[in-house]
Amino acid sequence: MFRQELKRIFRSGNLYIALSAFLICLSASAAQIWFVYSSSEDVSFLSAMFLCFAPVFFGGTILLVPFCAAISCSQAQADEMTSGNVRFRVLRCGYFRYSAGKMCAGMLAGFVSLGGAFAIHTLIWHLAAGPYDPVNRPDTVLQFVEGTVYQYYLQQPWAYGAYLHAILGFGITGALWAAVSLLCAVLMMDAVLAAVLPVLLYYLWKTNFTDYLFGFSLPDFTGLYNDGVFWPDYWQALIAHFLLLVIVWIAYGIVLKRRIRNA
Amino acid sequence: MRKFLRQSAGTIIAGFSNLDSWVHSSRTWIMLAALYLLCMTNALRDERAVQLAIGSAASLNLGEIVFLQGFRGFNFGLSTMIFLVMMSTFPKRSAYQEYCMIRSDRRKWFHGQMIYAFIMCLLFMVLVILFTASFSAFHFPLSFEWGEFILSGEASFYLNLFIPNDFLTNMTPFAATLLVCLPTLLCWFSICMILMLSNLFDHPGAGIAAVAMLLISNYIFIQAQIPFYPLHYACSYYFYESNRIGDDTIRMLLFHLLVNGALYTVMRIRLWRMDIAAEGVQA
Numbered sequence: 001m002f003r004q005e006l007k008r009i010f011r012s013g014n015l016y017i018a019l020s021a022f023l024i025c026l027s028a029s030a031a032q033i034w035f036v037y038s039s040s041e042d043v044s045f046l047s048a049m050f051l052c053f054a055p056v057f058f059g060g061t062i063l064l065v066p067f068c069a070a071i072s073c074s075q076a077q078a079d080e081m082t083s084g085n086v087r088f089r090v091l092r093c094g095y096f097r098y099s100a101g102k103m104c105a106g107m108l109a110g111f112v113s114l115g116g117a118f119a120i121h122t123l124i125w126h127l128a129a130g131p132y133d134p135v136n137r138p139d140t141v142l143q144f145v146e147g148t149v150y151q152y153y154l155q156q157p158w159a160y161g162a163y164l165h166a167i168l169g170f171g172i173t174g175a176l177w178a179a180v181s182l183l184c185a186v187l188m189m190d191a192v193l194a195a196v197l198p199v200l201l202y203y204l205w206k207t208n209f210t211d212y213l214f215g216f217s218l219p220d221f222t223g224l225y226n227d228g229v230f231w232p233d234y235w236q237a238l239i240a241h242f243l244l245l246v247i248v249w250i251a252y253g254i255v256l257k258r259r260i261r262n263a
Numbered sequence: 264m265r266k267f268l269r270q271s272a273g274t275i276i277a278g279f280s281n282l283d284s285w286v287h288s289s290r291t292w293i294m295l296a297a298l299y300l301l302c303m304t305n306a307l308r309d310e311r312a313v314q315l316a317i318g319s320a321a322s323l324n325l326g327e328i329v330f331l332q333g334f335r336g337f338n339f340g341l342s343t344m345i346f347l348v349m350m351s352t353f354p355k356r357s358a359y360q361e362y363c364m365i366r367s368d369r370r371k372w373f374h375g376q377m378i379y380a381f382i383m384c385l386l387f388m389v390l391v392i393l394f395t396a397s398f399s400a401f402h403f404p405l406s407f408e409w410g411e412f413i414l415s416g417e418a419s420f421y422l423n424l425f426i427p428n429d430f431l432t433n434m435t436p437f438a439a440t441l442l443v444c445l446p447t448l449l450c451w452f453s454i455c456m457i458l459m460l461s462n463l464f465d466h467p468g469a470g471i472a473a474v475a476m477l478l479i480s481n482y483i484f485i486q487a488q489i490p491f492y493p494l495h496y497a498c499s500y501y502f503y504e505s506n507r508i509g510d511d512t513i514r515m516l517l518f519h520l521l522v523n524g525a526l527y528t529v530m531r532i533r534l535w536r537m538d539i540a541a542e543g544v545q546a
Contacts, residue, residue, distance in 0.1 A: 025483045025487075029488070031487070032487045032488050061486065190289070196345075196348050197293070199344070200345075
């Protein structure tokens with residue numbers, strides 16, 4: 001089931017549309033910085049490190065995260081629910097294999113669409129602008145706040161740990177939001193809502209609406225790749241993502257079972 | 264007059280028969296709830312920003328805060344996305360719609376849809392303003408004059424917005440709000456026209472995909488700080504760099520007139536050649 005689902009997702013265009021949209025948003029922002037500063041004498045912004053991370057921290061790429069993760073996998077799920085095909089598939093492979101296969105493949109699609117896009121973006125700017133090398137190019141040295149996650153990675157050659165950290169961070173975030181979109185797809189049985197609801201939830205979380213309404217803040221969900229994050233915040237964000245994923249998975253299983261029985 | 268009213272009745276009925284399926288759609292109610300939360304966070308975020316900056320939110324008044332929200336297009340990207348989802352099935356090609364088209368005529372049916380679309384855009388705009396005002400009313404004093412905080416330019420600094428002087432010197436907050444809402448309203452109407460065009464060509468998904476692509480590309484262009492972006496004259500963004508509001512507003516109106524005129528012409532041509540087919544029924 002998992003293999004079959006993976007084949008379906010990777011053969012459909014949605015995953016590649018999501019990956020391209022995220023990559024274009026990242027690289028277009030970096031290209032603009034590249035064109036502006038390559039003609040000036042100030043070369044401090046022309047390292048792979050800055051061009052890779054500037055679109056994330058200073059651009060608006062963050063808002064595209066749930067949309068790209070959602071469209072990579074939720075459309076097929078919503079189509080299966082509305083067409084009734086889900087019951088035939090469950091009959092063939094069983095409920096547990098179906099739900100686990102669907103969820104794992106969807107999360108992998110979310111991981112690849114965001115993590116893959118960031119990996120390609122890193123590769124492009126690593127080749128175009130040259131690696132982050134403070135010894136040979138001292139004018140491109142970057143400063144992060146003392147004690148933050150990225151400051152730790154700067155000590156490694158080419159700061160490669162920072163790239164891996166961000167790829168993994170985007171991937172995990174993508175996997176979580178892909179799972180949320182699958183839940184929306186089985187809950188609403190509507191392809192449009194399955195793509196849009198995660199974006200709205202994500203935006204509300206980003207604006208810290210729980211603080212306005214109830215007086216407490218949720219952990220920062222950009223903590224897995226953001227630059228101003230300290231290690232305790234990072235672990236807190238990781239645990240929050242894991243807990244949310246477990247809740248979403250359980251809810252997905254319950255709703256799916258209910259839909260199959262009563263649809 | 265009575266004859267005119269009788270003739271117009273078919274047009275109005277054809278248009279507003281969409282309302283029933285719109286009200287009974289889950290998309291509508293979920294998006295209305297999302298809109299309510301969006302307006303709440305927009306209003307409370309500004310209140311928090313002003314409070315953090317100068318210690319009291321009372322330096323802005325209700326008229327000003329609604330103007331500031333309208334100036335940002337009420338968070339243009341997200342509010343437009345919500346509107347797009349709510350109107351995504353427009354015009355619903357139900358059997359009753361096709362019946363209306365046969366009983367009146369294609370032209371009347373088409374004009375009815377346009378009237379319906381425009382009234383829905385107006386309704387959505389009124390809802391957005393009401394939601395925003397209802398949250399802000401608890402935190403900001405009721406006044407419809409420009410206050411010292413906004414006139415001195417401090418608001419622009421703290422809220423990271425450039426507010427052209429024409430608004431502050433020549434208009435009241437109410438008039439300025441109406442003006443900044445106009446491009447957003449027309450943009451939503453153009454979206455309805457695109458949805459209708461794709462529906463008349465029997466590809467309803469293409470219209471939604473086209474508008475979604477337009478919104479995403481607009482977002483990417485803005486983030487990449489490319490000087491011109493696809494919806495530059497279609498929404499209130501152009502006020503950000505505007506020094507002559509009058510000229511720019513006329514340019515914006517012309518832009519919408521041209522786009523909607525072109526869409527109208529294509530749809531009129533299509534209408535005469537179109538097969539009348541309801542969902543699952545071919546006539």
